[in-house]
Amino acid sequence: MAPNLDCRMYEQKFPEIDTPVMVQVKSINPDTCAYVLLLEYNIEGMLSFTELSRRRIRSVLSLIRVGRVEPLMVLHVDREKGFVNLTKRRVSEDDARTCEEKFNKSKHVHSIMRHVAETMDIDLEAFKLIVSDPDSVLDPLTRRVEEINADGQKVTKVVPAISDEVKKVLVQNIKRRMTPHVLKIRADIEMRCFELDGILHIKNAMRKAEAAGNKDCPVKISLVGSPLYVLNTQTFDKEQGIETLNKAIAACTEEMDHHKGRLVVKTAPRPMSEREDKLFAEQIARLNLADDDVSSGDDTDDDGGMKFNERDYSRMEDCY
Incomplete structure (x- = not known):
């Protein structure tokens, strides 16, 4: 029996949504779409003509051709059918590079x-x-x-x-x-508490969330801008990372309910793409830059827990 020489380039079987991938165009349906091969994953995908360009298209062949190799962005992954929907018009120059x-x-x-x-x-x-x-x-x-x-x-x-x-x-x-690469798992939540000392209750809830982590999946929670917070962890095991963040959200929710607060999950735990990770880092950097005129203080208190600084309080109080 001949050896199996067909193999994807990465450990994961499918790419993540909003991830750029390199494809080769295999065939074109003149009326609807193009069928491509994702070269890094050795699976098929489809590029709808509506996702070719943001501008009006006069000639499809001027934008896509059979045999051409180019980067596209992942829109949707059907893991059961092993099929991927792609877009070209959402690929930026940085994504392509x-x-x-x-x-x-x-x-x-x-x-x-x-x-x-x-x-x-x-x-x-x-x-x-x-x-x-x-x-x-x-x-x-x-x-x-x-x-x-x-x-x-x-x-x-x-x-x-x-x-x-x-x-x-x-x-x-x-x-x-x-060797498997570390995955970054993220969840977005909103927290509000209108009781007296509501900010302190939120702070305690954040501590409970971080305490739900472990050495293999440490949980960190960041204030983006009241009432929006981001929980994240890094792990080699995707399922373990998602489960850990769900436990963190549950612990956070329990603390908020105890003080008649409210927690809403805006985005459930999911792996972050390289693009999402980059955009999130840029967003946090912009927020920190805008608050440079406020003293930052130390990030830990005497008990070794999370200590809010003046900037964190000012952001949270904007919502209350």
């Missing part, structure tokens, strides 16, 4: 792994085993060499295919490339 850089790096790694797998007649998936058990994959690989023995006769010996030095470097690089 970031996507191309990431794709070129991944393509180089993928091409090397594919060549090795084809040469050694093994599945590409075998490289996953090298991360956890390199000896079981690499040690059986051998080659034949001819040598002259002490009697002057030519003999054939079977030796390891790669030296220990090469094996060490190869395993280090494969582990570095294939």
Whole structure:
């Protein structure tokens, strides 16, 4: 049986929504859409003509052509059918540049792994085993060499295919490339409390939310602008991250209910795309810059908990 050489470039099977991906146009329906292949994930996708451009389209072929490779943005992912809806008109110059850089790096790694797998007649998936058990994959690989023995006769010996030095470097690089990346999980909530000392009750609720985290999924909650807050965590396990943020929201809600406050989940916990992460960081940076004239103070109190500074109070009081 021939080895399986078709493999996606990343650990996750599907891309996240609002993530730029590199595609190749496979076919075009003149009336409705184009069908593409997501090169990094080895799955099919569709680009509706309504998502081609923000401007009026005179000729579809001037914007898209069979065989062309270009970046598109993910609109929707159907995990059951293994299909992705895409857009071109929402791809910014920064998105395109970031996507191309990431794709070129991944393509180089993928091409090397594919060549090795084809040469050694093994599945590409075998490289996953090298991360956890390199000896079981690499040690059986051998080659034949001819040598002259002490009697002057030519003999054939079977030796390891790669030296220990090469094996060490190869395993280090494969582990570095294939070890799962940290995922950033985010949830958006609104909190209001109109009781006396309502701000302090919200502060306690935020502490309860952060206390719901653990060393594998530490929870952080940030004030964006009253009454909007963002909970986030970083983890290797997507499901664990989502579950941890849900627990944090539940703990926060319980504290708010106890003081007749109100918590509304605006966006449920979900993985953040690179674009979302960048935009969120820029938003927080803008808020901090706008409040530079207010003293910041220390972020922890005497009990080791979260300490609000003057800027945080002023933002919250804007809503009350």
